Amino acid sequence: MSVPSVLFVCLGNICRSPTAEAVFRHKAAQAGLDINIDSAGTHGYHIGKAPDKRSQAAGVERGYSFKGIACRKVADDDFDKFDYILAMDSSNLANLLEKAPDAQRHKVKLMLDFAPGHEGQEVPDPYYGGKKGFELVLDLIESASDGLIKQLQAS
Template sequence: MKQSTSVLFVCLGNICRSPTAEAVFKRKASEAGLNIYIESAGTHGYHIGKPADKRSQAAGVERGYSFKGLKCRRVDESDFERFDYILAMDNSNFKNLLGMAPSQYQEKIKLFLDFADVEDKEVPDPYYGGKRGFELVLDLIEEASDGLIAHIKQAQ
């Protein structure tokens, strides 16, 4: 089966929010019967080659998500052509992506929480916070993942 859609989740360091989104969305897309190519990356290369933050993994695994094989990487220029959806976790990364992307690909860049029915459109960075921050990130990502799946199904 051809993968008709590809999604890239992006945060600052690709260590907390975007790998969590990748793990959550992989399971939810599979459960929805969608064959989607999914990756995550950071706008900065602080943690290249490292696994997701242990606290992100612990919170996600507790809800049944797998982080197996996920390694931090930086957004690459080829990503703008390769991916159909490039979804930023917050306004800062959204602006960074717009600054990096060739003009013909800028329409692919959106805030991930545009697909969630929430007031604040930014997934907060839990890196310097406690366990509750990681739980909130998961809640927001789960809701936005459901909204993105509905959007993709409607577009097909």
């Protein structure tokens, strides 16, 4: 059986998707799951840079590590490499669905589709906001990560 794989995607891969990568790595390890996990942006504004310092600070406060995470842009072969491609918002979702080959479109979903009570909703971009925005992003991502872990454990 192959190792499941998850790609988290936001606009620039600077705040939300690297946070999702860090949170999900931690939660998957706690659950004893072997999963390939990565993150990317639909646009290449920050390629090679570390995640936003505010995202990292909020995540580190909750025990998450951002070590080894660097911003990158979604690549064409990501649609073949990953089982789940999870967008943070409807704009990211639309960009991914436009780029995805027809045979791979079923892999593309909203991250919060895995968060009970938040299905179909978006993880808001905290980039221009304050600390509360980064905390909300973490709350939502933690909930969705728990839901995805449960689904992976059941399959």
